[in-house]
Amino acid sequence: MAKTLKDLRSVYVVGVGWHRYQPLSDTPYVMLGLPAIRAALADAGIAWTDVESSYIGTGLLGMAAGRAMLKHLGATGRPLVHIENASASGSAAFRHACIEVGAGIADVSLVIGVDKPGVVQRAFTKTGIGNLADDAIVPFTHFALLTNEYAHRHGVAPQDVALVAVKNHRNGALNPHAHRQQARTLEEVLGGRPVSGTLTTLQCCPVGEGAAAVIIASEDAIKRLGIDPARAVRVTASAASSEAAGGQAGADAAITKDTIAAALQQAQVAPKTVDIVELHDAFTIEELHYVEAMGICKPGEAIHLLKEGAFDIGGQCAVSPSGGLIAMGHPIGPTGVGQIGEIALQLRGDAGPRQHKGAKTGLAHMVGLGAVCYVHVLQRP
């Protein structure tokens, strides 16, 4: 029978680092990625020469970005691979690095997500099969349609959905790595430029540039390299999926439900005992969909919990304490890696003003165009 990550040897996140997510600048991607990697190595207290393989999550840079960046750390001749999986590129890179270390093929691996905005033609426009108006229906309209459907089904007002953005901007204001670091009132969120349906600009994630790095290691490596075991956070589940036939418009929530359930079962954790969730809130409505899909509450009830502060830092379950995609930002390749970094900081108690006290279990969730879905669970003893 096939195994899960939990069945392999234990894998730990031992170092995290970022280059701030920010609007497009003249900084070459190499100088976004290298500072993040050096920060993660310093955080782990290990040298680049201790890293045995590298996984590069990137969606927009183009072919073969990795060695041109990594060689400036000293070209060790070790294997590297690029992973593109749309918004979930970084999450996919993390999963496959965990599998390599879990399987015992490497003891220490680097996961680096790095990207700059760029025009990449989406392959689904090249299938040769026509469509009625896909040129008029970009992602924010996909989610505006889902917002409209949710609002009618559950009797939720647009200003209630916008509260997700108020919370996430508030969290992002406390995060030095976030693209948006400014708290916003509900009036500011609602008063911004209308985008599509009831979505306004501050309810949509910014897509900028940046980098996030994590170092993962086996128990052997932690002992051999003298890494502080108290700062090592174990990865207790990795689950992934893609959209099945018949999913229609609700595919993102449907695959989220199944993939989170698989990950929680792997980690043997109940939904309501998760302390921190970093989820794919590219648009406000998604946070409501996904906390419900996760089983924290019933469909239509997320808004009530949000209003009660249940998803605030210090609440029942801190949802996107980093600021989420809405405030931390969504530079594509780095996004999923940065989620893992935030959860590691939180579980170590190193999240400073964003600290959710006593956090022991964190869950990272990403969806990507396609649709694909990735979920990881991280835990400390």
Place this chain on the structure above:
Amino acid sequence: MSQSALLKPALYAEQGTEKVPDHPALNGGKCACGHVFFPMQTYGCEVCGRHGDALQPVRLSGRGKLVASATVHMHAARAPAPNAEVKPHEAPFTIGSIALEDGPTVRTVLVGVDEKTLKPGQTMVATLVPVGTGAKAIVDLRFTPAT
């Protein structure tokens, strides 16, 4: 109307179905397994994987129920129109998600709608609207509330 060229003839036809004769039909497909899809293709069935002749054209009636709608206020200027003879989409315009009576759900531009009165569940029908920029008459498929 018969003088006009269809912008996307692979996707729809001016003539309606027997059930809904007054509205253009959509060119869907049906697999030997029973799965009905839009648009027609023979690459392979999303449900069972059968391909080629197992997938046969089926005309889907141009009528369905509104699932959701959204008026687009920001639309990137770089989004290309299919060709220079066709008007580009200019915001604001309204997109609808429509569950066709014959199965598939489609998303496209709505015309003749007042966003405030649109209600999920209301009946929508297909219609052909002029989209040409020049002398050549070109029409494209839209959905509009049934009267």
